Amino acid sequence: MKLILKLSGEHPELPKEEIKAVFESENLTWKTVKMLEKERLLIIDVNTGDARINEIINRFSMVKYAGKFLGIYDKNSFHDSLHEIALEISKELKKNESFAIRSKSQSLAEKLGAAIFQLGFKVDLKNPNKEINVFITEKYFIVGVNLHLRRDFNKRLPKVRPFFHPTAMHPKLAKLLVNLSRAKKGDRLLDPFCGTGSILIEAAIMGMECYGFDISARMISGCKENLKFYGIDAKLFVKDSLNIEEPLFRKFFDAIVTDAPYGRSSRLPYGNIEKFCHRFLEVASRLLKDNRYLVMVMPKKVEISNKKFKIVNRYSLYVHKSLTREIYVLKLN
Ligand SMILES: C[S@@+](CC[C@H](N)C(=O)[O-])C[C@H]1O[C@@H](n2cnc3c(N)ncnc32)[C@H](O)[C@@H]1O
Incomplete structure (x- = not known):
């Protein structure tokens, strides 16, 4: 049509x-x-x-x-x-x-x-x-x-959810990232730095089976609260996503979509974003199925030094005067 x-x-x-x-x-x-x-x-x-x-x-x-x-x-x-x-x-x-x-x-x-x-x-x-x-x-x-598009982002803005944190992402950006990952209904999608759950909420609404990790127990409990608020089910774990060894999650996910930790209100492990990125991609390459996509948002342009992933695309998205976000669409070789 x-x-x-x-x-x-x-x-x-x-x-x-x-x-x-x-x-x-x-x-x-x-x-x-x-x-x-x-x-x-x-x-x-x-x-x-x-x-x-x-x-x-x-x-x-x-x-x-x-x-x-x-x-x-x-x-x-x-x-x-x-x-x-x-x-x-x-x-x-x-x-x-x-x-x-x-x-x-x-x-x-x-x-x-x-x-x-x-x-x-x-x-x-x-x-x-x-x-x-x-x-x-x-x-x-x-x-x-x-065809009357459903436009209901306002119902899911960070400020209207029960658990708020300033790092929470706008649902529109979260939905865009999920889409760029080529995930479809029924696919297993992981957000390894899930925070308040913005990405998981959008993915679950589109029918994906959602998994979220966060190093902070407070975030995971808040994320649970947010998901419950929208009647969404996801599997959430308190985990350090830079150290995931479980064989259970090996080549388990069809898509990884995330917003890297950065800034003052969110911890940036490894201090240096390039090193953090390299380490994270190393872990992600073990969790993601081959030939599938990882979409991540970075606070600035980074050199992707991990050769296990191919850069499919990179976009700069202006958010407001003092914030531009870099979106990376990577494919695991
Ligand atoms: C930018 S925030 C994510 C915000 C999220 N997209 C949202 O909309 O709420 C990054 C999150 O990464 C978590 N984090 C930092 N280091 C981590 C690690 N090593 N493993 C897992 N989570 C980590 C922080 O606790 C924080 O919740």
Whole structure:
């Protein structure tokens, strides 16, 4: 099916990289039909039907709108083709279903709405069965049916959870990291520095089997409290993630996603981030299955000296004036 996606403007590449990673993890092939850079609108063709699409699009953290793509029309010919466009839209409406046209141009919405109305469908601007969106770009009008992305990050912000710590990550970033790890439903995912549980919460909501380690018993108990608050189940352990020897966890995980300890409010073992990183990757290479991904956030760029991992990608993400985070996507050889 064809989709129209409005990408977030937070980063030039990450929204597309996340989409690519999600489709890869879901074993779906897709291709770009058109990308309108200025408006950040991406039209894609993906080999899945309506049944799975909602679950898949709701994995995206950096997509602001998702709709079923109906057509792209040259601005000059749109008004002449109004009747044909209305016919095309009407195929999406079941008998007795109401609709609303949403567009920045009120007159366009009214004209298109009237053409569909004439085909026998009810208008309901407040509570329509189907919401039709018309995006206006420099050259085109693009029509889609809203698939109503679930946007509920506010319910999981660090400050609304029962256990708070200043190092807690925003759920949107946590979800992005999980997606970049190519983990899918049922996969075993580990956050070895889990803190308050931000990453585990997002991964569990997407159906992964979650494991969390933290050296601090206080963090693990707070993390438990947070997970319970959302009715989430995860296996949590007080552990030093730089010294994990248990044979049980050897090649056990399908994905490792984490936020390295740093800064004043979080302990940085090994003092030097490069040394810490090398040591951690050594441990991670024993826990992670071969050819699987490790995604980690670092407070600054680091030299990845551990040759067991290949750097797939690295991104700098601006968080606020004094904080930029480096996201590393690594693949175990
Ligand atoms: C940046 S915080 C993680 C924050 C987490 N992503 C969240 O959203 O709450 C890093 C965590 O690593 C833990 N930590 C530090 N050294 C550790 C080690 N050697 N093994 C396991 N956990 C460690 C700290 O206790 C801290 O909770």
